Amino acid sequence: MKLxxxxxxxxxxxxxxxxDSIIVQSTTSTANxxxxxxxxxxxxxxxxxTVNVVAVGTGxxxxxxxxxxxxxxxxxxxxxxxxxxASGGGLERTDLMYNDFVVVGPANDPAQVASATNITDAxxxxxxxxxxxxxRGDDSGTHKKERVLWAAANLTPAxxxxxxxxxxxxxxxxxxxxxxxxxxxxxxxxxxxxxxQNKSDFKILLEGDETLFNQYGVILVNPDKCPxxxxxxxxxxxxxLLSDAGQxxxxxxxxxxxxxxxxxAPK
Amino acid sequence: MGDALHxxxxxxxxxxxxxxxxxxxxxxxxxxATLIACIIGLAIGSLLAVSQFRGRGAVLVxxxxxxxxxxxxxxxxxxxxxxxxxxxxxxxxxxxxTAMIIAQTILITPIxxxxxxxxxxxxxxxxxxxxxxxxxxxxxQMKALLWDGRFALLTVALAGFGRAVAEVGAVIIVxxxxxxxxxxxxxxxxxxxxxxxxxxxxxxxMILLTIALVVNGFVQSVRSTATRAAYA
Numbered sequence: 001m002k003l004x005x006x007x008x009x010x011x012x013x014x015x016x017x018x019x020d021s022i023i024v025q026s027t028t029s030t031a032n033x034x035x036x037x038x039x040x041x042x043x044x045x046x047x048x049x050t051v052n053v054v055a056v057g058t059g060x061x062x063x064x065x066x067x068x069x070x071x072x073x074x075x076x077x078x079x080x081x082x083x084x085x086a087s088g089g090g091l092e093r094t095d096l097m098y099n100d101f102v103v104v105g106p107a108n109d110p111a112q113v114a115s116a117t118n119i120t121d122a123x124x125x126x127x128x129x130x131x132x133x134x135x136r137g138d139d140s141g142t143h144k145k146e147r148v149l150w151a152a153a154n155l156t157p158a159x160x161x162x163x164x165x166x167x168x169x170x171x172x173x174x175x176x177x178x179x180x181x182x183x184x185x186x187x188x189x190x191x192x193x194x195x196x197q198n199k200s201d202f203k204i205l206l207e208g209d210e211t212l213f214n215q216y217g218v219i220l221v222n223p224d225k226c227p228x229x230x231x232x233x234x235x236x237x238x239x240x241l242l243s244d245a246g247q248x249x250x251x252x253x254x255x256x257x258x259x260x261x262x263x264x265a266p267k
Numbered sequence: 268m269g270d271a272l273h274x275x276x277x278x279x280x281x282x283x284x285x286x287x288x289x290x291x292x293x294x295x296x297x298x299x300a301t302l303i304a305c306i307i308g309l310a311i312g313s314l315l316a317v318s319q320f321r322g323r324g325a326v327l328v329x330x331x332x333x334x335x336x337x338x339x340x341x342x343x344x345x346x347x348x349x350x351x352x353x354x355x356x357x358x359x360x361x362x363x364x365t366a367m368i369i370a371q372t373i374l375i376t377p378i379x380x381x382x383x384x385x386x387x388x389x390x391x392x393x394x395x396x397x398x399x400x401x402x403x404x405x406x407x408q409m410k411a412l413l414w415d416g417r418f419a420l421l422t423v424a425l426a427g428f429g430r431a432v433a434e435v436g437a438v439i440i441v442x443x444x445x446x447x448x449x450x451x452x453x454x455x456x457x458x459x460x461x462x463x464x465x466x467x468x469x470x471x472x473m474i475l476l477t478i479a480l481v482v483n484g485f486v487q488s489v490r491s492t493a494t495r496a497a498y499a
Binding site: 069 | 350351352353356359361362443444445446448458460461462463464465
């Protein structure tokens with residue numbers, strides 16, 4: 001085992017935290033949409049801090065943060081985030097920004113989702129028609145939201161898992177690729193949808209229901225529980241995100257002329 | 268396909284620094300992993316080739332089976348060890364290229380050990396009589412076999428490198444696919460696929476394939492030059 005440190009030294013391997021840098025455990029929806037590429041250079045310029053983003057599902061991001069593998073958590077599943085803070089994993093949780101979820105599907109719309117009055121009606125139509133629906137199935141923020149929506153409609157699609165209800169167990173992009181591939185409906189956050197480039201004939205069939213609101217929160221991983229956490233740099237990043245400069249950077253990120261995230265940090 | 272080919276050509280010609288950073292990290296991680304795996308794997312392979320002991324058959328079955336280690340399982344095991352809450356967390360290696368090197372080394376060492384064992388054992392059968400007449404020690408036999416089998420062992424190293432540079436399951440877990448830090452070709456391809464940018468993903472795949480071709484071509488030319496010199 002003596003060989004290992006030697007080999008590491010020989011190849012000039014450096015720990016990520018060596019320089020002034022932090023790790024943010026975040027979600028595929030924020031990373032795949034290009035938000036971080038758009039706003040992080042500004043933060044780096046003003047603070048000198050490099051932000052390294054690990055993009056996984058919200059469930060995995062929280063588990064990684066519980067293992068102390070990150071300085072900041074930026075995800076979208078408020079109940080899980082509050083549980084994470086309550087159990088001592090993180091300090092304070094603050095609202096950061098929001099967008100919304102939408103139901104997308106093939107243009108021919110076999111279950112007539114476009115004529116649904118709200119999300120409950122839309123899901124009921126899909127279940128009754130037995131048309132294909134792809135679910136993330138990965139305990140991500142989007143998946144958590146989707147399960148809440150089915151439950152609110154008094155439906156248990158898991159019973160149909162493998163038939164019309166297809167759980168991909170993958171990220172949002174991979175699930176959208178699967179949905180497009182098999183002509184299935186799916187629930188996606190708007191940012192990932194706008195930035196997704198393999199839309200084929202798919203389009204948004206249901207949007208605007210207020211229960212489809214998608215809130216993102218930001219949390220500093222608890223430095224008392226995780227001594228490796230760079231609380232100073234992590235807090236500096238959070239403070240910047242919540243400041244006017246950070247909030248306007250988030251609002252200013254547009255793709256195809258559409259704003260992807262709407263800042264709503266408490267004043 | 269045509270679009271992707273065109274895009275691949277454009278990307279290479281444009282000399283995009285981000286692309287080269289990813290390509291170089293892929294090469295660095297996988298070549299170092301291959302080097303370390305060769306040091307460990309060839310030692311195990313040559314030792315097994317010249318040794319007879321009880322339970323040898325079982326050891327060979329295990330090493331051969333480990334060639335089929337799923338990358339994502341290796342990634343998980345390395346993650347659990349390098350995580351801040353794991354036994355080696357104090358090293359702070361998670362989400363670094365070093366973590367990716369460790370994972371790939373674990374992944375390909377059994378391949379190098381198993382394949383080299385087979386080659387060297389066959390060679391050992393040919394040499395057994397000479398070894399006896401020279402009265403060579405076990406270490407001496409291992410050295411002689413490794414040297415005489417070196418050209419065949421290059422192919423073994425290439426098999427290991429191929430597995431390392433092509434895998435995505437392990438490096439995406441322990442590296443985290445962090446831009447400008449741990450993003451390599453395969454994780455970049457996975458990312459572009461999930462963004463739905465399939466032509467770009469395919470173009471990156473073609474570039475990865477080209478790198479593999481260049482590495483293999485380089486080794487091939489070294490081998491033929493060296494073979495000519497050896498038998499001249």
